[in-house]
Amino acid sequence: MGRPESSFKWFVYKSTHRDFVEEVEMSGISSLDRSTGSCSPRGHSTLAIMITRADQRVKCVVQQQTGKETVEVSDERVLDVQYSVTDTEVGVKVNEKFKETAEEILVRQGDSVRLTCQSRGNPEPIFSWSYLPLQGHTKGSGLNVLAEQPDLLLTNVTSNHSASYVCVATNFIRGKKQTETKTVRIIVKEKMFSNTRRLENESGFTNPALRYGMIVGTVLGSMILVLLISLLSVIIYRRCTRMEDRKYLVQYQGVKA
Known part of the structure; x- marks a missing residue:
């Protein structure tokens, strides 16, 4: 066999x-x-x-x-192949809608911003979020820890939220700490007329009739100013024309004599 x-x-x-x-x-x-x-x-x-x-x-x-x-x-x-954190990425949602990831994100005052950090590694990475305030803002100085989790949610953002947000992904290989970072810069743009509305509220002009009266008064004032400028231009033009006529008249009489 x-x-x-x-x-x-x-x-x-x-x-x-x-x-x-x-x-x-x-x-x-x-x-x-x-x-x-x-x-x-x-x-x-x-x-x-x-x-x-x-x-x-x-x-x-x-x-x-x-x-x-x-x-x-x-x-x-x-196979249990251990390797340090790599391919760290940050996903951005503005008002729960995905936004194209870039190094700088422009949002409006009052928006909701969600930052999600992802990374690869074995053992599984752990995440933390820190921020570095932009120059001229009042959130402090230096790198400040915000959260020890993959997601960071910013609600009703204001100009004080303008900062560089840093995701830190970490794992340990044979007891040695391995890290990788990814930074996203958030710029909060103030809403148009927000300062005007704040002044109106502080002055008590919240009544619709008063606000309408202010708008009408502003328009009428602008029209009167335009009319005055036009009238002044006409007066200056006529005065210049008379002076030119007198000049030619004197020259003519001189020649005749």
Whole structure:
């Protein structure tokens, strides 16, 4: 009775994206021991690869042909590949709508801003948010810690929220701290007429009739000012014209004499 032939196959499963795993067939060094008296020859196969952070699992498959049938046996091992934090990104939502990520984000006063930090690493990264106030704002100076979580929510923003917001992603490899940062600058633009409305409220001019009267008065005042300027221009023009007429008249009389 002949010995059935065996073959070995190796597969490495790689994480190419955040939620996608690719199966890659690899070549190993295999050998069969046919000195045994058993029907199935013993053998072994060795796979030598350079481990990367994308490698998740390794599987060895042994196939044996017995007549018309193929018997397949496999064994799989999970790889715990540790690597420091990398690919740190910040997602931005303004009023719960995604905004294109950039180093500087312009928002309006009163908006709601959500910053979400993402990063890759093994062990899983932990996150913290800090801010560095912009020059001329009154939030203090230096880097100040805001939160120890991936998300940072800013509600009803004002000019005091204008700052550089820094996400710090951290993990530990063999007891050594590994960090990576990502910074987003938030600029809060004040709403138009906000100062006028504040002055109206402080002065008590919140009645619609009074506000309408102020608008009408402003328009009428502007029209009167335009009329006065036009009238003054006409007077100056006529005076200049008379002076020119007198000048020519004197010259004419002189020539006649």
